[in-house]
Amino acid sequence: MTSLPQAVGRSPVRRLAGTLHRRPRLRLSLLLTAPLLWLAVLYLGSLAVLFVSAFWTTNSFTSEVVKVWSTDNFHQLLTTPVYRQVILRSVGVALAVTLLCAVIAFPVAFYTARIARPERRPLLVVAILTPLWASYLVKVYAWRLILSQGGLADWALKPLGLSGPGYGLVAAIIALTYLWLPYMILPIHTALEQLPANLLDASADLGARAGRTFRSVVLPMVLPSVAAGSVFTFSLSLGDYITVQIVGGKTQLIGNVVYSNIELNLPMAAALGTVPVVVIVVYLLAMRRTGALSSL
């Protein structure tokens, strides 16, 4: 058969395809060079710059960055009560939002994954995801309206002799919980949907009532997915500063302090910025123990 090599050699595109087919390393490098450059230069690079600049200082008169190596910023972070409070408050808010999301998401996911009619489930999932298509700002401003004085929250709670929480820490937690809830519902929904029905049957068969089955079978099997969802809710809450600005009143979180320091004291802002990175790395390591990362 002499026609085959001729056929291959005919067009340059085919020749290139042939070369690529024979050289898998070349193929791989062509595929990955651009994304790897993006990751290394833009993402890791900026993180490195952030981390390095956290060790610089600022001229307090001119607000100009002085490139002198010093750990003053971190020392200040850990010793100044205001900064410590801000850090603790931010972590507290992130934890509270995560907890609230888990508590709200579980029954919702249980309904969408196990109780709703199977043919309706995809629609329900779409409904859960729909808020993610709307602009973040629109949603937060909607909450600003709801929580405003004499707004929807006040009006709804008035018959009970209560009033809305107004702007502040509670409002920030409510708005953030609302924003990140879908990220918690989805993994739990998936886990519950994949939970084999016969495990529930087996538990009942062995004498367990619904509550027992939930505690001993459903919860332990879904927990990794709750942890996976919490990775989203926790990190997104920790990094947020716009929601807090809009509905948080005077509340300051790490993000706000970073924001307000960028002009005045960039190295301090950078030092503050490394805090959530460290917290989230610690959080991820903790979550890895639950098996959450393999269920992402």
Add this chain to the structure above:
Amino acid sequence: MEAKAIRLQGLRKAFGETTAVAGADLEIADGEFFSMLGPSGSGKTTVLRMIAGFESPTEGRIELAGQEVTGLAPFERDVHTVFQDYALFPHMTVEENVAYGLKVRKVPKAERLVRARKALADVRLEGFGRRRPAQLSGGQRQRVALARALVGRPRVLLLDEPLGALDLKLREQMQVELKAIQREVGITFVFVTHDQEEALTMSDRVAVFNQGRIEQVGTPAEIYERPATAFVAGFVGTSNLLDGPSAQQVVGAPGTYSIRPEKIRVLQESARPTEPAATEPADAGAADAGSTEDDEATARATDSAEPEFSTAAGTVAEVVYLGDATRFLVDLDAGGRLTALQQNLETSSEDVAALRGTRVRLRWHRRHAVRVPDPR
């Protein structure tokens, strides 16, 4: 008289438009190994799930040990289930799995450990308690599921095709083990399977299901030897039916008849001296050559001479060599096709293939042609 372990009365189950079980009446005695046999979708698993309480019947009544349980939840019934795919809790160890039912019933920790270990030993899994189900083989998981269901000493054990996922060797081994365990513990076993051999070898009695109905209930021998319907005749064992004009001609009466393949003898019609017969060495010369032992009988093997036997002439359409036996598919001159199974006792196995296309005469005892109602 003692109350039956299980009594089903007019049990019906419909899922929307489709009827899964169309009226089942059944009584299962205490300590019985009872099989529910049928093809998939025949309703046998639905009946099992209704006994367990996972499904509630659309109509009818379920009694366990004389007490009505129709409306009770699974956890209120003294039955345990071995599931088709075992349904072991993946996040628990083997021991925790086995002890789960005891824990739920608030058996003290020390006692339930002892009982769980004993149950694991009973299924020959000592030392596996600390493992996770994922670290076990299929057969081992199967036995954990069995231990988990048996440890609570239920009155009735329901088994939903528990051997379906195992390979052939393991399945045969487990059949023997299951039967031994059942005899040992004396618990009523209700065993769902689509494998007729499994049902025949293990059960005291068998119910054959088809399209949501019970076609026949009986001992394995009754089911096999005297199938009540054409479906049973076909589903249990090889379908071997004579009907229509060929039945009229061969059996001498109209109707549908089931004849088990191994009851049929294959006799060579025009045996050439050089060619061996299917069953025994060729009896050269005789027109209806047959076995040497039946010589005097077969020499005159005609309907008139031997009223207790039926014979039918035909042509061998196919010869299937099975190792220990050979299966002959014979097209009858009277119409229709019968399968005959012959043990390869004295025949040289290599020779049987040569019988394809030759003329033969089939012969069977009249009592082995069982009249069944015409297929619906």
